[in-house]
Amino acid sequence: MNLTMTTSTTRKPTQARAAAHAVEIVGVSKRFGDVTALDEVSLQLDSGEFLAVLGPSGCGKTTLLRCMAGFERIDSGRIALDGRAVALPGIHLPPHRRQVAVVPQEGALFPHLSVAENVGFGLSRRDRHRSARIAECLELVGLGGLGARMPHELSGGQQQRVALARALAPRPPLVLLDEPFSALDASLRVDLRRDVRRALHEDGATAILVTHDQAEALSMADRVAVMRDGRVRQVGTPEEVYGTPVDAWVASFVGEADLVDLVDETATEVRTPLGRVEVLPGVPGATRVVVRPEQVQLAPADDPARPAPEGSVRARVTTVDFHGHDALVTLELAGGLTAQARTGAFPPAVGDTVDAWVEGPCRAVPGAET
Incomplete structure (x- = not known):
């Protein structure tokens, strides 16, 4: 209008x-x-x-x-x-x-x-x-x-x-x-x-x-x-x-986010259940890495038409929240851990096995204050 x-x-x-x-x-x-x-x-x-x-x-x-x-x-x-x-x-x-x-x-x-x-x-x-x-x-x-x-x-x-x-x-x-x-x-x-x-x-x-x-x-x-x-x-x-959230609480409250522990705040890469993740440095006191669902990429497992990059991990789709224009997909990773991915209008189905990886650098933030 x-x-x-x-x-x-x-x-x-x-x-x-x-x-x-x-x-x-x-x-x-x-x-x-x-x-x-x-x-x-x-x-x-x-x-x-x-x-x-x-x-x-x-x-x-x-x-x-x-x-x-x-x-x-x-x-x-x-x-x-x-x-x-x-x-x-x-x-x-x-x-x-x-x-x-x-x-x-x-x-x-x-x-x-x-x-x-x-x-x-x-x-x-x-x-x-x-x-x-x-x-x-x-x-x-x-x-x-x-x-x-x-x-x-x-x-x-x-x-x-x-x-x-x-x-x-x-x-x-x-x-x-x-x-x-x-x-x-x-x-x-x-x-x-x-x-x-x-x-x-x-x-x-x-x-x-x-x-x-x-x-x-x-x-x-x-x-x-x-x-x-x-x-x-x-x-x-x-x-x-x-x-650029100031801490882990803001990151998780404003939008969806998976938080990964960061042992060394000077690290530029961290190994996670979603594979290796590039970390943006320069945040004093950082203890967590923020992985947004839109950064998590998915491909059908062993799909020759779309081979997953080196370092991807296997995951199983447990839930799909469909919103029409996109979908929020929950993944079960090794060890029973979970993560979220945002896909387009044609997400994988519950129960599918997919390859998952993180695309682009992620921000490190301090842990949330109590």
Whole structure:
């Protein structure tokens, strides 16, 4: 779906990015009794940037969102929006004065208001550009011409689009998205992610997405912050977080990975149950080698049409998780060990014997901290 601009009042992304540090979170901690939900969290966003906060349940990501929105008071640290402090241990600006827009898991539209009235809810009725802004935001989210409909006449995906348009309409300094696609069908989520990302960038909005869905974070965000146990473990582009994880835990959480012990951190090659693996050097304190499933190549055993390279190993296929465009294959190796390989749309069958090997260098990382 192509989302197009309809008026000249929309902020351009280049203009939005001119002001640095639209959001500053410095050393923020939050405790609930004996439980530390946030432990000195620090993050910065430039204007117009889209950050995804990714982590397992209970890691503190929702608490961080609530502190930014003003729903929770912080115990220490500082939160600032556009250079204005909104949260300090002795200062707590209430949510309505922060002008932060929150898009919840379910759109939470006003059922008695039309789509246009929902979108314009945060706009002054005396604003002469109000109608134009409502129409513009509906176009941004792909719902142009549907302003007269009522929420119950829309699908779940359309209701989430209206919720996003309502959040964007007043041009808030920050848009917070709290797992907004979790209640939608898988096929609908893919299309909506793409359209939401485009709408946010087209409008130059600064946004933070809170999610436990790796595909959601990696496909939508400019940068990803990975959280665990109330701390930020790594911040980087999706490519950096996936390709150069800071430790074994991040490597195994962000995407699938098999971890192989590394005895000598200066080694450039290591012998594994998958054969010899080339290791990228230069990571101090490295103790594990990350083997991604897409690096594991498979060929039918003793197939003259595709002979396996020297150093390949024999394996038996135990499970195949078929996704249509690709498949994740679990292999049983010698000694009962297992590994994973990602294949194309025509994977081997369960029970097949295959030759397996690792293609390309693998990254060495420190072991995960407890």
